[in-house]
Amino acid sequence: MNPEAGRPLKPPRPSTKREITKTQNRGLILDAARRVFAELGYAAATVRDIIGATGLASGTFYNYFKSKEEVFQAIRDAAALEVRPQLREARMKAETGEDFIASAFRTFFEFLARVRTGEAGGGNPSALPRMRIDTPEVVVGFTELREDIEAATARGILPATDAAYLAAAMIGVAFEMAEEMMTRSPPDIDGATAFATRVFMGGLPSSRA
Amino acid sequence: MNPEAGRPLKPPRPSTKREITKTQNRGLILDAARRVFAELGYAAATVRDIIGATGLASGTFYNYFKSKEEVFQAIRDAAALEVRPQLREARMKAETGEDFIASAFRTFFEFLARVRTGEAGGGNPSALPRMRIDTPEVVVGFTELREDIEAATARGILPATDAAYLAAAMIGVAFEMAEEMMTRSPPDIDGATAFATRVFMGGLPSSRA
Amino acid sequence: MNPEAGRPLKPPRPSTKREITKTQNRGLILDAARRVFAELGYAAATVRDIIGATGLASGTFYNYFKSKEEVFQAIRDAAALEVRPQLREARMKAETGEDFIASAFRTFFEFLARVRTGEAGGGNPSALPRMRIDTPEVVVGFTELREDIEAATARGILPATDAAYLAAAMIGVAFEMAEEMMTRSPPDIDGATAFATRVFMGGLPSSRA
Amino acid sequence: MNPEAGRPLKPPRPSTKREITKTQNRGLILDAARRVFAELGYAAATVRDIIGATGLASGTFYNYFKSKEEVFQAIRDAAALEVRPQLREARMKAETGEDFIASAFRTFFEFLARVRTGEAGGGNPSALPRMRIDTPEVVVGFTELREDIEAATARGILPATDAAYLAAAMIGVAFEMAEEMMTRSPPDIDGATAFATRVFMGGLPSSRA
DNA sequence: GATGAATGAGAATTCATTCAT
DNA sequence: TATGAATGAATTCTCATTCAT
Numbered sequence: 001m002n003p004e005a006g007r008p009l010k011p012p013r014p015s016t017k018r019e020i021t022k023t024q025n026r027g028l029i030l031d032a033a034r035r036v037f038a039e040l041g042y043a044a045a046t047v048r049d050i051i052g053a054t055g056l057a058s059g060t061f062y063n064y065f066k067s068k069e070e071v072f073q074a075i076r077d078a079a080a081l082e083v084r085p086q087l088r089e090a091r092m093k094a095e096t097g098e099d100f101i102a103s104a105f106r107t108f109f110e111f112l113a114r115v116r117t118g119e120a121g122g123g124n125p126s127a128l129p130r131m132r133i134d135t136p137e138v139v140v141g142f143t144e145l146r147e148d149i150e151a152a153t154a155r156g157i158l159p160a161t162d163a164a165y166l167a168a169a170m171i172g173v174a175f176e177m178a179e180e181m182m183t184r185s186p187p188d189i190d191g192a193t194a195f196a197t198r199v200f201m202g203g204l205p206s207s208r209a
Numbered sequence: 210m211n212p213e214a215g216r217p218l219k220p221p222r223p224s225t226k227r228e229i230t231k232t233q234n235r236g237l238i239l240d241a242a243r244r245v246f247a248e249l250g251y252a253a254a255t256v257r258d259i260i261g262a263t264g265l266a267s268g269t270f271y272n273y274f275k276s277k278e279e280v281f282q283a284i285r286d287a288a289a290l291e292v293r294p295q296l297r298e299a300r301m302k303a304e305t306g307e308d309f310i311a312s313a314f315r316t317f318f319e320f321l322a323r324v325r326t327g328e329a330g331g332g333n334p335s336a337l338p339r340m341r342i343d344t345p346e347v348v349v350g351f352t353e354l355r356e357d358i359e360a361a362t363a364r365g366i367l368p369a370t371d372a373a374y375l376a377a378a379m380i381g382v383a384f385e386m387a388e389e390m391m392t393r394s395p396p397d398i399d400g401a402t403a404f405a406t407r408v409f410m411g412g413l414p415s416s417r418a
Numbered sequence: 419m420n421p422e423a424g425r426p427l428k429p430p431r432p433s434t435k436r437e438i439t440k441t442q443n444r445g446l447i448l449d450a451a452r453r454v455f456a457e458l459g460y461a462a463a464t465v466r467d468i469i470g471a472t473g474l475a476s477g478t479f480y481n482y483f484k485s486k487e488e489v490f491q492a493i494r495d496a497a498a499l500e501v502r503p504q505l506r507e508a509r510m511k512a513e514t515g516e517d518f519i520a521s522a523f524r525t526f527f528e529f530l531a532r533v534r535t536g537e538a539g540g541g542n543p544s545a546l547p548r549m550r551i552d553t554p555e556v557v558v559g560f561t562e563l564r565e566d567i568e569a570a571t572a573r574g575i576l577p578a579t580d581a582a583y584l585a586a587a588m589i590g591v592a593f594e595m596a597e598e599m600m601t602r603s604p605p606d607i608d609g610a611t612a613f614a615t616r617v618f619m620g621g622l623p624s625s626r627a
Numbered sequence: 628m629n630p631e632a633g634r635p636l637k638p639p640r641p642s643t644k645r646e647i648t649k650t651q652n653r654g655l656i657l658d659a660a661r662r663v664f665a666e667l668g669y670a671a672a673t674v675r676d677i678i679g680a681t682g683l684a685s686g687t688f689y690n691y692f693k694s695k696e697e698v699f700q701a702i703r704d705a706a707a708l709e710v711r712p713q714l715r716e717a718r719m720k721a722e723t724g725e726d727f728i729a730s731a732f733r734t735f736f737e738f739l740a741r742v743r744t745g746e747a748g749g750g751n752p753s754a755l756p757r758m759r760i761d762t763p764e765v766v767v768g769f770t771e772l773r774e775d776i777e778a779a780t781a782r783g784i785l786p787a788t789d790a791a792y793l794a795a796a797m798i799g800v801a802f803e804m805a806e807e808m809m810t811r812s813p814p815d816i817d818g819a820t821a822f823a824t825r826v827f828m829g830g831l832p833s834s835r836a
Numbered sequence: 837g838a839t840g841a842a843t844g845a846g847a848a849t850t851c852a853t854t855c856a857t
Numbered sequence: 858t859a860t861g862a863a864t865g866a867a868t869t870c871t872c873a874t875t876c877a878t
Contacts, residue, residue, distance in 0.1 A: 227841075
């Protein structure tokens with residue numbers, strides 16, 4: 001199922017005593033899985049890949065997780081736990097539509113930038129050098145952003161056009177721009193946020209600037 | 210990568226009954242692969258899945274394609290062959306920015322609507338976003354649209370903002386909205402086109418209309 | 419079963435009318451098989467390989483032979499038919515042991531030289547650049563030489579030592595020297611014959627010359 | 628070709644019960660492979676055959692070797708490790724040509740006798756010569772003997788005839804006679820050595836003795 | 837006969853998962 | 858709890874052979 005790419009992911013060799021305090025093995029596995037999912041995507045990643053990136057024995061994996069899917073969910077949940085407070089805060093402070101949109105995009109961009117640095121990207125058989133959509137973090141970002149938008153539309157902060165289309169459009173912009181943003185170094189969070197916000201507040205940005 | 214470079218460009222039109230069956234089988238495999246990729250995604254799909262969806266014997270697959278990747282490329286190439294002229298025409302005729310954007314979106318939406326009918330849908334093991342990004346047709350749509358946008362920006366029809374961000378934003382909108390659009394029946398090509406165009410021409414639709 | 423080597427064997431494209439007089443297809447197949455066996459050896463060669471080297475359709479093969487083994491036997495029989503008269507003649511003329519040995523070696527060397535020119539040799543997984551032992555011609559050569567020796571021993575032309583050991587030794591010398599001989603161009607039939615004969619007539623050659 | 632170049636040269640001696648089993652399994656596979664190669668020849672042998680002769684699960688094979696070829700090499704390397712010192716010793720001690728030749732043959736015969744016990748024998752689909760040339764041990768024996776002869780010729784112990792022909796002749800004799808020798812029980816090492824030596828020291832044995 | 841696509845048994849290889857240590 | 862070898866089902870791919878044209 002995985003003939004496609006070399007697996008450059010090196011297991012971080014545990015050396016200090018501190019790392020030997022294992023029951024952080026769970027953490028080790030989660031970290032490895034994050035890297036593997038980011039590089040290969042959920043579907044193409046194998047449990048083997050994760051174990052390999054872990055440096056642990058294969059059996060150990062099953063002391064913590066029953067399957068690849070369970071790791072995926074654990075990462076997703078952890079990520080969700082992390083973003084949610086931030087989003088809630090942004091949501092609270094937003095008074096105007098522009099405010100709301102800006103902070104929604106910013107939160108999404110910041111979250112991804114934090115969580116997805118050091119990503120490899122290569123190795124896809126179909127030569128898609130694209131950000132992986134099936135990564136736990138992205139799924140979380142998606143979900144939260146979508147909820148965010150829907151809530152705002154419901155609350156009247158965003159105008160009540162076709163809500164589904166609006167959510168789709170915003171998510172699409174967020175996702176695709178995130179990828180473009182990540183190619184710039186350092187990740188251009190401010191620029192991306194401004195651009196995206198302006199699209200939704202007034203059409204093509206330069207028709208204003 | 211193309212060992213048969215010296216062959217006649219036009220494949221000889223199938224005339225005998227045998228050749229017709231052969232062409233049909235190739236099409237059978239391509240169709241099956243389209244369905245399987247759409248349902249499972251490229252990475253999760255197995256050659257077996259494709260063969261199974263085909264009704265043919267396993268060996269027959271290898272009479273036509275060397276691997277899963279080769280089918281993918283064949284589908285992508287066929288799709289590209291189909292959209293490219295349409296996009297070029299839209300690009301040529303567009304005189305204003307609005308024109309350009311509207312027809313780019315419309316072409317993309319129409320193309321996807323045509324190509325994605327008969328899609329299966331469910332069956333995902335984890336709660337992954339249901340939209341497959343790694344489907345050959347989508348890749349083609351992406352590439353072509355991006356080129357389109359960049360050309361238009363270069364020609365001055367579109368204002369010179371950050372072209373990469375603009376391309377990303379449009380692609381994101383197109384991609385995500387297409388998904389939403391496909392859930393409505395019949396596919397709401399007109400509505401989706403209008404909505405997307407208005408976003409890029411004037412910000413949130415209802416803030417104007 | 420054959421992942422190992424590229425198959426450089428080109429099907430000789432039939433072009434002239436004369437070659438189209440097919441029922442020499444049998445000959446075509448035999449020739450192709452000879453080449454394939456020489457390059458890959460009997461065990462590693464596949465029917466596919468032979469068909470490929472033939473330029474014919476796969477089904478055609480089965481109009482002439484039931485299997486790889488049948489082709490092998492056909493080649494072997496044809497070869498045997500060809501050497502036997504020569505060997506008989508040499509056998510008849512030989513009056514002394516030296517005569518006999520010399521002509522036995524010479525006949526063997528000549529036969530192989532004639533039949534095995536243009537051999538490729540490469541491509542073995544275990545990097546054995548050795549003459550193939552499991553080639554129909556070699557089998558024939560073996561068999562005939564062995565019979566020859568045994569007959570001569572029986573007739574008293576050769577001294578009655580351990581006949582089995584003698585046969586083995588002569589065959590070994592013949593076979594291994596044949597390989598060495600074939601590496602020289604043109605094949606050094608005279609030298610090889612002289613050398614081999616002298617070994618058996620007086621020990622290490624230079625202890626005489 | 629050796630990605631693990633940095634590991635300690637001495638593999639840690641198996642101490643735990645697990646490691647012992649592992650070493651045993653490796654040995655099991657090697658032994659099975661030896662038997663299978665001897666019976667079927669390298670080319671005709673399948674990984675499946677080896678696994679089958681092993682009693683292990685199919686996957687287990689791949690815990691030890693990547694392919695049929697790798698097993699072959701492992702056997703060959705092990706065999707080479709075993710003969711080389713013996714041949715070197717024989718080479719060193721030899722003072723006369725007769726000495727040299729006798730001990731070269733003896734070493735080779737002894738080696739083969741030791742290594743080829745437990746061979747299965749029959750089962751060949753076609754009337755191929757029963758001696759497998761493509762068995763790892765035979766390849767090693769060949770290589771080592773050839774080197775041996777060449778060195779001796781260079782040192783002047785053997786007369787300076789055509790060294791390549793001499794090597795070929797000796798190897799042929801050794802190889803073919805070994806086969807004959809093995810059919811006698813117990814393997815007639817002394818007789819074979821004496822016969823072979825006498826051939827090279829004085830021509831056909833009985834013309835002298 | 838000649839053709840060459842279809843067939844499906846079988847070979848190579850990978851992988852999630854178990855379990856004795 | 859950690860280990861990592863063993864397992865065997867699942868997968869990819871090859872090949873001899875058949876058969877409609």
